[in-house]
Amino acid sequence: MNTTILLFLIQDGITNGAIYALLGLALVLVFAVTRVILIPQGEFVTYGALTYATLSAGQTPGTAQLAVAMGIVAFGIDLFLARKSLHAMRVFRAFAVDIVFPCAILGLTLFAAGRHNTIAINTALSLLIVAAIGLFLYRIAFQPIAHTSVLVLLIASVGCHLAMQGFGLVFFGAEGLRGPAISNAALTIGPLSFSGQSLAVYGITIAFIVCLWLFFGYTLYGKALRATAVNRLGARLVGIRTSLSGQLAFLLASVIGALSGILIVPITTLYYDTGFMIGLKGFIVAIIGGLVSYPITAFAAFGVGIVEAFSSFYASNFKEVIVFTLIIPVLVLRSLAAPEVEEEQD
């Protein structure tokens, strides 16, 4: 093999790895705060990417309507749960978040669709839509069972994945879509040429990791999330609203997922079910990080990205086999290193 191919593969691996790093970070975040293993993370990716691509093509994405529908369900659940102590303020707040917010997004989307919008507007709209879906997903599917075991949450998570993937097919059809690049600039250093898009991927990944680090290290909300992650009951006792922490975690995760999708949809064609595989690779990365460590997760992401790039070059048939069996030695090392946990009380 020559150096050009080597460098090219490494570059490819780093671009993929950056996306896995973003997803891995989101998965770690959600697991740490809510104990939900977020299988539908992949759907956030496809929803973000395909919403962006649909908007760019001048059409109205079905995800905007889904956000409104989920908002209505969430409103119903809120009213039902608070039926013993309904007062105007509470109803008003729930109405604002569950009904007004998604309807406003839908209005904006309908207004924007069919016009020539800048990429920034399309990106912002896509992120808003998916953020609303992420928030309502937590409130509908996970908040009522937030206290149950990891396994129950995992099964619910799989259910969400199935439903969202099915909706994805309804909204976007079986054909793949591509979106316009954020930047068409190109940079050449020696034998390597970087497209503006891949530079955007690197830049945004690094920016996000720094932001997350600052958020968790230096803000009150970040610390509240960490406190919830360490001890749910303890966090409640010192006055942290743990359901709010869960909503915040899902909001962040859906935004990160949608952003990853928007970043890669100009590079590769995405289908309604591509997200699952991308999300699973994010998982492998997150598991290597033990679902707790952000820096290890980021490093593991680049490792997985590079292994994937090399195996798709040398053994493209067995690319997926290699990537998915990569996890087994990692898991073995993890389980040997970690002491056996005390039995679960469920």
Next chain:
Amino acid sequence: MSQRFSILIFALIMAVLPLIPGMPPYWIVLLDNIGLAALVAMGLVLLTGVGGLTSFGQAVFCGFGAYTTAVLSTQYGLSPWLTLPASLVVSGIAAVILGIVTVRLSGHYLPLSTIAWGIGIYYLFSKLEFLGRNDGIGRVPPLQIGSYQMLDAGSIYYAIWFFVIASAILTLNLLDSRTGRGIRALRRGHIAAEAFGVATGWAKLLVFIHAAVLAGLSGWLYAHFQRAVMPTPFGAQAGIEYLFIAVVGGAGYVWGGVLGAAIVVILKEVLQGYLPLIFGGQGQLEIIVFGIMLVALVQLAPGGVWPWLVGLLPFKTTSQRPDTSVALAAPARAAAPAGPLLRIDNARKQFGGVTAVNDVSFDVGAREILALIGPNGAGKSTTFNLITGVLKATSGTVTFAGQPIIDAAPQTITQLGISRTFQHVKLVPDMTVLENVAIGAHLRGRSGAIASMLRLDRADEAALLAEAARQIERVGLGDQIDHLAGSLSLGQQRIVEIARALCVNPMLLLLDEPAAGLRHMEKQRLATLLRQLRDGGMSVLLVEHDMGFVMDLADRIVVLDFGTRIAEGTPQAIMKNPDVIKAYLGGVA
């Protein structure tokens, strides 16, 4: 109504179903599919519902079974009946290899890893040349008995349901046995089970293999039913669906797996048939409904349909009381030499810089009740853990009946004749008192998994249960023998732990705060019981905070403070000892 009778009725109904005149052939196909899914779900019930190991990858084992028979019967022309053992062995071996890696994982790592290898192996199926890549293997021969070929859905129906019912019986037999109790303790209560000699690592691997072999059997039947094998039905989606089936039916119940398979297969059929009519023809709408139902199910009815259905039945299944006249041979042990039974000599345990036990020495004589007391953090529980082998001492020796046991495994120590109770009660809450106590006799039984499945373990099992029942009578809980352990009061649960410890037929009984949570009368009864045990030749070492109880009961007392022995003597002497008073009440410096 006995279980055997219910199964017989079920088998008869299933046998008659296809003979009903006017039965649409399509329904028979559905019943076949239900049977195939039920086999896999039954394995998952054991693995996930009972054993607590969640697997999303069971579809892969169906794949091993199906591909094995497809390759052997098409390329080597073997008869399907010869490939049956091959299919089962291949899925079993795959389970051993994957299981050795997987069952070691704890918590959420385990289900995630099953997703990972599930997808990896699915891709392997679809890429390997000799498995026909994505096209799979066609022209698989049908099953055949003599010259009768099982070509259509109606003829293979009997083969499928024969295997379903046989597997259900074997699985139920396994659960109702010595090995089964070990399996049922895996999810909640594995620490105590391990202390009484249940090899939990092996039990996990065993259920993993059992589930995989059932899935392999389903794959073998599937290959000869469809007469072709393709990778698609062995992917991640199918793996998720099997878990869904088990959860719908009731993940803790073997028949829940069968019921869940019926519900899901029929529902899927109905949804695929009607949803496009209602919403227009686009997309996999049944997937959406499925997903939403899964979420709704875990929120509204996490237990599944089967337990709810059984609750509706007007009659209850009755359990028989064990015949206490069956004797269980006492474990063979070398006679203890004269002198103290247990000798602890300069035992020391350090955790990093903290010395929890600081060169402590004391003896427990034969027929003696020795109490170990001291303020919180004095090192009492650590000393217990050094004796029972849960922790390894940093230095020093522990000798029991003349044998050094400082480096012995907890199970060896149990076998030598030391048994214990736990400070925080560790019982399996969803097993009866009898079954919990019988775990204590685990090492005194011999029957393994295969013998249990084939019901060759009955004599052994009767002796174990009789011993358990005798010990329950002895501690005075005879009336609660059939109750679930979780339904008892905390004080009664502590007594159940003592009965379980007695099942070891110990020479030395270690009790960690046995009187905590007991009412006054219960304490008095416990004291009487312990005195009886001592007079019968047993030694007792107990940690206790209730001074009234200790002073009244103990022959001798050892006092620890900050890991060091500060006093030893009779209760009267200890009560007057100035160091002890200082340790408990604080002294004037």
